[in-house]
Amino acid sequence: MGVEIAESPVTDETFESMAAFVYDYLQASVENEGDGGRMRWYPWHSAEYRFNHIMNVVELGNEIAESEGANEDVVRVAGLFHDIAKLEADQDVHAEAGARVAREYLESHGHFPGSFINQVCRAIEGHSHTGELEEVSLETQCVIEADLLDKVGANGITLMLLRMGYEARTHMDAAEMVQRVLQRGKEAKKRVQSDRAESMAHQRLKRVTWFRDWLVGEVSEMTVDEDELR
Numbered sequence: 077m078g079v080e081i082a083e084s085p086v087t088d089e090t091f092e093s094m095a096a097f098v099y100d101y102l103q104a105s106v107e108n109e110g111d112g113g114r115m116r117w118y119p120w121h122s123a124e125y126r127f128n129h130i131m132n133v134v135e136l137g138n139e140i141a142e143s144e145g146a147n148e149d150v151v152r153v154a155g156l157f158h159d160i161a162k163l164e165a166d167q168d169v170h171a172e173a174g175a176r177v178a179r180e181y182l183e184s185h186g187h188f189p190g191s192f193i194n195q196v197c198r199a200i201e202g203h204s205h206t207g208e209l210e211e212v213s214l215e216t217q218c219v220i221e222a223d224l225l226d227k228v229g230a231n232g233i234t235l236m237l238l239r240m241g242y243e244a245r246t247h248m249d250a251a252e253m254v255q256r257v258l259q260r261g262k263e264a265k266k267r268v269q270s271d272r273a274e275s276m277a278h279q280r281l282k283r284v285t286w287f288r289d290w291l292v293g294e295v296s297e298m299t300v301d302e303d304e305l306r
């Protein structure tokens with residue numbers, strides 16, 4: 077059995093090539109769909125949106141991994157590949173499918189240690205875990221927390237508001253849509269384990285609350301459920 081080298085196997089250049097591969101893969105998934113492709117016209121079904129979400133997860137995951145002492149390379153690469161199969165596979169199998177694509181890529185590009193590949197694939201596969209976060213590896217936890225956080229901040233609000241147009245809703249529904257992001261944020265805050273993710277969730281929740289109250293305060297006749305307004 078060989079001794080594996082502990083130094084970082086992922087240079088910035090390596091990471092950039094991986095990111096280009098992920099983007100092309102997403103783009104091809106959308107192009108390969110026929111006209112009957114599921115959710116074809118929804119903004120979150122585009123390669124651009126998905127790639128942007130992925131890069132947000134990479135950034136957030138990095139920040140959490142750094143403060144939690146997790147393996148940053150594992151989190152970075154797992155974050156990058158975590159949703160690679162999202163546009164071609166069903167939701168309940170996209171994590172496993174993504175881990176397979178990542179394994180194939182990592183085994184055929186460069187000389188990544190086997191243990192590194194295994195940790196990355198475990199985190200990708202585990203990112204759809206719905207149970208307690210204590211049950212998964214620290215690196216998987218970082219990816220899950222980053223994934224949750226991206227849905228509850230400015231990006232989450234933007235997507236929800238964009239969605240209104242696709243659903244032919246009026247702009248008067250905006251506060252209600254923001255309220256949904258707030259609800260999702262509260263659930264995310266309860267679920268995250270790390271201090272870093274918790275404080276990020278806290279800050280995002282505050283901002284979403286301000287934005288909702290701002291809408292209700294400035295737009296006459298815009299309301300949300302009174303019980304939920306505090």
Ligand SMILES: [Fe+2]
Nearest residue numbers: 133158159223
């Ligand atoms: Fe994701």
